[in-house]
Amino acid sequence: MSTGFHPLTIAEIRRETADAISIRFDVPDALKPVFAFKPGQHLTLRADLDGQDVRRNYSLCVAPQEGELRVAIKRVAGGLFSSFANQGLAPGMVMQVMAPHGAFTWAFDADASNHYVGFAGGSGITPVLSLLKSALLAEPNSRFTLLYGNRDSASIIFLEELAALKDRFMQRLSILHFLEDEEEEVALFNGRLDRAKCAELLERRVIPAADIAAFFICGPGPMMDAVEHSLLESGVARDKVLLERFTIDRPDAAQAAASAARAEAAAGAKVVLVLDGRRRSISFDPALGNILENARAAGLPAPYACKAGVCATCRAKLVSGTVEMGANYGLTAAEVAAGYILTCQSVPVGTDVVVDYDG
Template identity: 45%
Template sequence: GGKTSRSYSSWVGVTDYDRDGELRIGIKRVRGGRFSNFAFDTLQPGHTIDVMTPDGRFFTHLNAEQGQQYLAFSGGSGITPVLAIIKTTLEVEPRSTFTLVYGNRSVEQIMFAEELEDLKNRFMSRFVLYHVLSDDLQDVELFNGVLDQEKCAAFIEQLLPADAIDEAFICGPGPMMDAAEAALKAAGVPQAKVHVERFGTPLPQAGVPAVEITGDTPAADLEIVLDGKRRKLRLPYQGVSVLDVGLRAGLALPYACKGGVCCTCRAKVLEGEVKMEKNYTLEEHEVRDGFVLTCQCHPVSDRVVVSYDER
């Protein structure tokens, strides 16, 4: 029993959804994963689950009149949101091209292999796909091994020069993402042109920590605004986050990963000051405007007012 929230990516393009009205997500079984194993072992056609409104920042604004060159580095299940972006881009921008470098261990582990081949056949002159495999040997040496920084840099240098990249997307395992980011940066691609989506972090994702809050616990005054209502609470300076305290008080606050990745718990600080331990998703301008990831927030000032109504 108990409530579990997780964020998953849709692999359906916007144009697909406009045609059939269905959203489809990709779920990969994770050893010890609470929801992924439930989904594989228990969910059946006809079951009903509660979902939140689709949200995210892993995208770019498209324009049918422009012709852009897009590049994506992806690995494993990180292909899920990238596939949706590729589909949408190729259909919405008929003058644009998309290059995908996709890393896996073997051919058998390639997710959405058929869908990717279909896209190659539909957009032969505008979609280029390179598979990089660490276990299966291929004829071209560049396509063997893992997507480390050296490998990513080689793809940029040999197949798509940095000055030709209008936008880049990265999603996959942490080390691969770090390597791709570093390679793009070293090649001179501006950070503003690089879009990153992380699925998880090494941080623990357990339930609310059992930190006892007494009258002697050093804590700030916390006021949470949710659905137009205000709730006053006490927020210790250490040990628990804004989100933890709100959930413990029974508030129906939005959250999923609790690792500073998914941005579901995003809220705005209206008064006071907080510090974030981790931030993998908020842009610099959002932080300047007062937005925070409440799963990572601890008080700095004696009073903090946070609004989930301004997300």
């Protein structure tokens, strides 16, 4: 992954709901290889807001086959970047955008004949829509079932696009809407996608769990936890359940104290950082808290967005030595096994730690 930002011009802004837009970027030919993406990935956008360098990750809502680069942004209450994007952006403006990244993806194969299931809640539909369209476009013999939870019908992002997809892929796409504040005739579709609802869906075989090649889950934390637990409890293999978290709860006092103690224990440890082919040796400063902040304080433009262990923008490879990592919601088990770490959550343990952002 290229770690730098690139200036991209906004080609189009489409209002999707009262509080959500999608943004299409123009990608000049020279940057097309940089912005090639896999379904389900996201972009890091950067803006200078009141003198602050603010970065956020937004998922792509398109399939690679559609030939456009488009993300969706839902305004969240008190959200600095999402409010700015929903009000302050216009076509023709230039934004700083990082190359697509993220592990919430799937290698679709034209010869496959699979059934996939997506569980989406609210703006969690964004990467799931990208995967859904990719599955249907790339695999002519595969099916996709989408279970999509929202407050009410006015807040359903991509409602029309999903209806059009349903018409186009009549035999291969099923869409089930779950609304919290509106009464449907069928009681099963009323209320939240919580644990009881998921258990019922599995029990009634609305979702034939054993036949599903992969489950893609993205939405509010409690919904994701409910779906994940229900699937695992019903015997679905861990590696078939793919999760994409947008946010997590702030660390509590005990977690914050534990991470401060971890950093303190690493005071003065030598860490070698590799970025864009350059090597820098630093002495770990615990006051900065983690390897990412140490790298940036040393003048290296190490990439980041959430700084909370969720987005994996700060991912790097641990080439040697040991680190202790706090929260990890962003790396898959396979990435951890391959030696990747979240530098915003890691502190060195002992010396000889070499961390490669290019790896």
